[in-house]
Each structure stands twice: as C-alpha cells, then as structure tokens.
Amino acid sequence: MASSPVRFGVLGTGRITRRLVADLQSTPGVEVSAIASRTAERARWAADSHGIPAAVSGYDALLARDDVDAVYIALPPSLHHQWTLAACRAGKHVLCEKPVALTAAEVVEMIAAADRANVRFLDATAWLHHERTAQFRQWLSTATPPPDVATAAAKQDELFLDEQPPADPAIPFRVGPLRHVSAAVSFPNPFQSGDHRLAADLGGGVLLDLGWYAAGMIRFAHGGLPEQVYATAVMRDGIDVRVSATMRFPDAATATLSCGFDTTTRKWCEIAGQDASIVCDDFTRPWADKPARSWVHEASGKVHTFVPPSETQTDSTGAGQSQPGTRCHQEREMIARLADWIRIDTAAESVTPWQEFHDQAVQTQMLLDALAASIDAATPIDLAERV
Ligand SMILES: NC(=O)C1=CN([C@@H]2O[C@H](COP(=O)(O)OP(=O)(O)OC[C@H]3O[C@@H](n4cnc5c(N)ncnc54)[C@H](OP(=O)(O)O)[C@@H]3O)[C@@H](O)[C@H]2O)C=CC1
Ligand SMILES: O=C1CO[C@H](CO)[C@@H](O)[C@@H]1O
Structure with a gap:
C-alpha cells in the first residue's frame, strides 16, 4: 500500500526557497502544502510563484495547520533555533537550513526538542547526501x-x-x-x-x-x-x-x-x-x-x-x-531521506539512522x-x- 505523501510547509520566502521548494515538489512522496511569510502579500506572491496551495501570513499560523506534517526552515541563521523549537512543539518534522544555529549548545537543544516531540530533524547540508x-x-x-x-x-x-x-x-x-x-x-x-x-x-x-x-x-x-x-x-x-x-x-x-x-x-x-x-x-x-x-x-x-x-x-x-x-540530485536525496525517516515506525524499530547526521x-x-x-x-x- 502506498503511504501518504509527506506535506511540507515552508517558513520564509528568500533566495534559497527558489531552488529548494522546487526540489521538495519534485521529490517522490513529498508535497508542499503551504508557504509562510512575515507579510500576507509576500506569502501570496511566493505561493503563486511556486504553485503552492496555501499562502500563510506569519510563521506561527503555518505551524498550526493540519495540512502540514513537516517544515522547511529557510530563515536567517539567528532564527533557526527559535523556529525549530516552535515547530517541534507543534509536532512538525523539521528540515532546517545551514548553519543549523549560532552555537553548538543551540543545536543540541534543537535535536533534544525533536527527540522529545518524537519528530525527525535534519539540517539541509545537501552534499552529505550525494x-x-x-x-x-x-x-x-x-x-x-x-x-x-x-x-x-x-x-x-x-x-x-x-x-x-x-x-x-x-x-x-x-x-x-x-x-x-x-x-x-x-x-x-x-x-x-x-x-x-x-x-x-x-x-x-x-x-x-x-x-x-x-x-x-x-x-x-x-x-x-x-x-x-x-x-x-x-x-x-x-x-x-x-x-x-x-x-x-x-x-x-x-x-x-x-x-x-x-x-x-x-x-x-x-x-x-x-x-x-x-x-x-x-x-x-x-x-x-x-x-x-x-x-x-x-x-x-x-x-x-x-x-x-x-x-x-x-x-x-x-x-x-x-x-x-x-x-x-543531492537535495532530492536529502529530502527523500528525511521523508523515509518520517515514515519509519519508531515504536516498531529501534534504528535511528538520523544519529550520524545529528552527530x-x-x-x-x-x-x-x-x-x-x-x-x-x-x-x-x-x-x-x-x-
Ligand atoms: N543549502 C544551500 O545551498 C543554501 C542555504 N542557504 C541558507 O538558507 C537560509 C536563508 O538564506 P537565503 O534564502 O539566502 O536568505 P534570504 O535573506 O534571501 O531569505 C531569508 C528569508 O527569511 C525571512 N526572514 C524572517 N525574518 C527575517 C529577518 N529579520 N531578516 C531577513 N529575513 C527574514 C524572510 O522571509 P519573509 O519576509 O517572507 O518572512 C526572508 O525572505 C540561511 O540559513 C542560508 O545560510 C542559503 C543559500 C543556499
Ligand atoms: O549555503 C550557501 C551556498 O552558497 C551561497 C553563495 O551564493 C552561500 O552564501 C549560501 O549561504
């Protein structure tokens, strides 16, 4: 039986989203259901440009949506920690842009937050997946x-x-x-x-x-x-x-x-x-x-x-x-890997293939x-x- 697609919401509408949104949309088993901006106008513009169904005003509003399973955090580095913690609290899996955060202490907190919420976390360092x-x-x-x-x-x-x-x-x-x-x-x-x-x-x-x-x-x-x-x-x-x-x-x-x-x-x-x-x-x-x-x-x-x-x-x-x-295509390999992890039934399996990427x-x-x-x-x- 085919599993349902992993639905991504995107936080941010900057330069990298021009590439990564297309990569998400072209990865089998993955969809982009929503994109959020700090302003409604820019969210609308980004959704229309990329053919994304929902344009969302504000990042919190995207995290509250039922049609989002995972988020792609494409914000400046100083915001990665804050929005990863918020996404984990909302029960969303996270693909976070590099650098993961400003300090190693922040990265440790982000991974711990994902573990606590039983969601998957991966940083978007795509060369590791080539x-x-x-x-x-x-x-x-x-x-x-x-x-x-x-x-x-x-x-x-x-x-x-x-x-x-x-x-x-x-x-x-x-x-x-x-x-x-x-x-x-x-x-x-x-x-x-x-x-x-x-x-x-x-x-x-x-x-x-x-x-x-x-x-x-x-x-x-x-x-x-x-x-x-x-x-x-x-x-x-x-x-x-x-x-x-x-x-x-x-x-x-x-x-x-x-x-x-x-x-x-x-x-x-x-x-x-x-x-x-x-x-x-x-x-x-x-x-x-x-x-x-x-x-x-x-x-x-x-x-x-x-x-x-x-x-x-x-x-x-x-x-x-x-x-x-x-x-x-290293970005699609990375996205597919995260989508696979999201589909793993962790209650049934003790494997944690994400550990080496967290380390x-x-x-x-x-x-x-x-x-x-x-x-x-x-x-x-x-x-x-x-x-
Ligand atoms: N993996 C890769 O190959 C690449 C990764 N990156 C990484 O992606 C992340 C984003 O980079 P990039 O897309 O180039 O950045 P941009 O400045 O082009 O976009 C960042 C987006 O973050 C949102 N944002 C929220 N708060 C702020 C703020 N205070 N100031 C500026 N923007 C804000 C904005 O979206 P809005 O206003 O719509 O909310 C903005 O469009 C970085 O961590 C960068 O290192 C970048 C390029 C390549
Ligand atoms: O990750 C990145 C890849 O290349 C860019 C240069 O255009 C960087 O600045 C960017 O943050």
Whole structure:
C-alpha cells in the first residue's frame, strides 16, 4: 500500500526557497502544502510563484495547520533555533537550513526538542547526501589497513601499482591512515547590502555561512573533533569576511580551513591519507550543468577520475555517455531521506539512522564555536577544555 505523501510547509520566502521548494515538489512522496511569510502579500506572491496551495501570513499560523506534517526552515541563521523549537512543539518534522544555529549548545537543544516531540530533524547540508559522499565514506572506512599491509606500506610506496589488484574490487582505493584534510569554500561578494550574511544580529559572517561547509567536510573526513585549533579572520564592518584556520587532531592528523566572501569561487577539499588522497573541487554542490567531479591521487602519481554510478548510465547508442537526467540530485536525496525517516515506525524499530547526521551537525557547530573563540581570543584554542 502506498503511504501518504509527506506535506511540507515552508517558513520564509528568500533566495534559497527558489531552488529548494522546487526540489521538495519534485521529490517522490513529498508535497508542499503551504508557504509562510512575515507579510500576507509576500506569502501570496511566493505561493503563486511556486504553485503552492496555501499562502500563510506569519510563521506561527503555518505551524498550526493540519495540512502540514513537516517544515522547511529557510530563515536567517539567528532564527533557526527559535523556529525549530516552535515547530517541534507543534509536532512538525523539521528540515532546517545551514548553519543549523549560532552555537553548538543551540543545536543540541534543537535535536533534544525533536527527540522529545518524537519528530525527525535534519539540517539541509545537501552534499552529505550525494552518492559520491557515500563512496568517500567507504574509501575512508578503509583508512586503517590490516597490520601486514601497514608494515608493507612502511617499506614501500608502490602498494597501488596496477599489477597489485586491491583485495576488495568494490573498494579500489585505500586512503590509508588519515594525515591531512584541507577544505576551502568561498564566493566573491554575491550579496546585496542588508543580506543576513552581512548582519551580525542575524548570524552573519563567513565562518557560519561558508565555514559551515568547510568545517563539516573536515569533521566528516576525520570522524571526530580536533584537539586544538587556531583561526584568524579578516573583518569588514564588524563581520568576518575571510577566515583561515589550522587544526590538529588527537591522532596527529591535521587540517586547514579557508572560507571567504571576497575570494573567487571555491568549493574544494583534499582528504590526504598515507596511501592516497581524495580530491574534489565541487563538494558542496556539483555545478548545475556539469557532472560531479572528484579524483583519487595515488602515491605513485597515478590519478583516477571518479564517476558516480548515476553518471555512467549507458545511453540508447550504448556509448556510455553521461546523461544529465539521471544524475544524482543531492537535495532530492536529502529530502527523500528525511521523508523515509518520517515514515519509519519508531515504536516498531529501534534504528535511528538520523544519529550520524545529528552527530555531524553538533560536531560541525562545535568546531565552528572553537574557531570563533580562537578568532576572538587571537590564540589557539584547546577543544578538550571546552567539552
Ligand atoms: N543549502 C544551500 O545551498 C543554501 C542555504 N542557504 C541558507 O538558507 C537560509 C536563508 O538564506 P537565503 O534564502 O539566502 O536568505 P534570504 O535573506 O534571501 O531569505 C531569508 C528569508 O527569511 C525571512 N526572514 C524572517 N525574518 C527575517 C529577518 N529579520 N531578516 C531577513 N529575513 C527574514 C524572510 O522571509 P519573509 O519576509 O517572507 O518572512 C526572508 O525572505 C540561511 O540559513 C542560508 O545560510 C542559503 C543559500 C543556499
Ligand atoms: O549555503 C550557501 C551556498 O552558497 C551561497 C553563495 O551564493 C552561500 O552564501 C549560501 O549561504
């Protein structure tokens, strides 16, 4: 029996809703039943533009509606905490834009509120849901080689020569023990004056806006938090517009982060292990008109281009050409995942597949907290002392 669609209500009518509302509407099993604005006129305009049945004046009024099962919170960062708590109180599931909140303490409260209300919570960090991220995860899960391989690795750097096929053909590369992660995300001045990204009271600043992605990639690649960080910021009108940071983990892995509102477009990362590195130059979101790009660089200098399975569909001529229509759409994957969680009968199942995403969100925000503290204090910060 087909389950009924998950009906989303949208809070906010800004820039991101132009894209995400269409993504919600085009995800199977999901509908958008209402959109709310602070003003009735703008709600009407947004509902008409997107073909949404109900235009709602005021966010509280949307939360009170019976035709809304879940909300998509597309408000400035300073409002995410408040409206997530309100949505949970109203019994609505939540998809909340990034950065999840202003501090890790707020994120912990938001997740606790969702747990108390038995509703699902997910942050809209879509790259975590791209199929290639699952492949990165798999390569990283082989980070610790068996002892005999580790000994061999210490003796020679030719483990990946072609004549030595890997043990598991499904995992053709082993990154080996993680040594360094580098993540850089920037966009050159894309904002109008008055934009929340440039307003301190709305949670502005590049560290929260784009550092969210870079810190998230570093946490994802390592799986834990550094023991020490040091960050510096270039400030303009009281807002951090460029941030650079270094960090060191308890296992001696290191990382560097760079983000900027005044630097050319970058959405890059390099995850370097002892044996190979994963390189990706569009990890936050593949370019709309191009296939997702990532590579594995072996110690020998050999480079392999990774083509996600959805981009290697054979076309009608059998030529194996990439077909854009079949490409992984990370936002729809994210929405479908949340809709699946909403349909899980938690009374019948003890699984909590959302836990890893909650851990990722909390720890990303903890890392940002530490970087902000380092910028403020102009000194390295020990995370162990902050937990
Ligand atoms: N996942 C992604 O790829 C992206 C995520 N984002 C994230 O989405 C969120 C929203 O960003 P974006 O859509 O660009 O922001 P916009 O400023 O374009 O829109 C924010 C909306 O929030 C509502 N709002 C409520 N209170 C305020 C306030 N005090 N000041 C301004 N707006 C307010 C407004 O809707 P109304 O007046 O109708 O109530 C406004 O349209 C941010 O957290 C951002 O980081 C942004 C871009 C991409
Ligand atoms: O998340 C985001 C993705 O890209 C934008 C740049 O145009 C960011 O500023 C935004 O908040």
